[in-house]
Amino acid sequence: MEDRMKDKIEQMVDYIMKNCLWQFHSRTWDREKQNEGILTKTMQILCGEAVETVTPADKCYWADAVCLADAFMQKYSWLSGMDVTEIKLLMQGLKERMDYLTITGSLNLELTDPLY
Numbered sequence: 001m002e003d004r005m006k007d008k009i010e011q012m013v014d015y016i017m018k019n020c021l022w023q024f025h026s027r028t029w030d031r032e033k034q035n036e037g038i039l040t041k042t043m044q045i046l047c048g049e050a051v052e053t054v055t056p057a058d059k060c061y062w063a064d065a066v067c068l069a070d071a072f073m074q075k076y077s078w079l080s081g082m083d084v085t086e087i088k089l090l091m092q093g094l095k096e097r098m099d100y101l102t103i104t105g106s107l108n109l110e111l112t113d114p115l116y
Contacts (some may be wrong), residue, residue: 008078009093015075016098022064030081030086031102036067037061043091045069047084 024033037057042065044051053062073079082090103111 005090005093005109008076008090009097011076012072012090012094013097013101015071017101019071020068022062026110027088028103032113033057034061035098035102038064038093039095039098041065042072043088046072046087053107063093063114 033039072101
């Protein structure tokens with residue numbers, strides 16, 4: 001089961017890396033906020049939960065999350081066979097993988113340059 005989950009996460013990572021510009025912010029804190037905001041709201045949409053859109057940032061993340069959730073549902077038919085608990089685990093794994101690829105595992109020194 002774990003290998004299937006990793007495969008699904010990698011499919012979703014591949015989609016994000018090829019289609020989503022929000023992953024390219026130049027500062028670590030921007031990437032952390034983007035990953036958290038967009039992927040949490042995407043998970044809420046996929047799980048049929050209410051999504052908070054109070055602040056301008058919430059609205060921005062929500063707009064990206066709607067596009068991402070729609071693309072995931074169209075591209076990955078296996079999502080419709082997952083229950084809420086499975087989707088939440090999947091999305092947590094996706095967030096952890098995206099955090100690694102775009103923040104903690106990134107070799108981009110601009111992310112932590114205090115003068116940039």
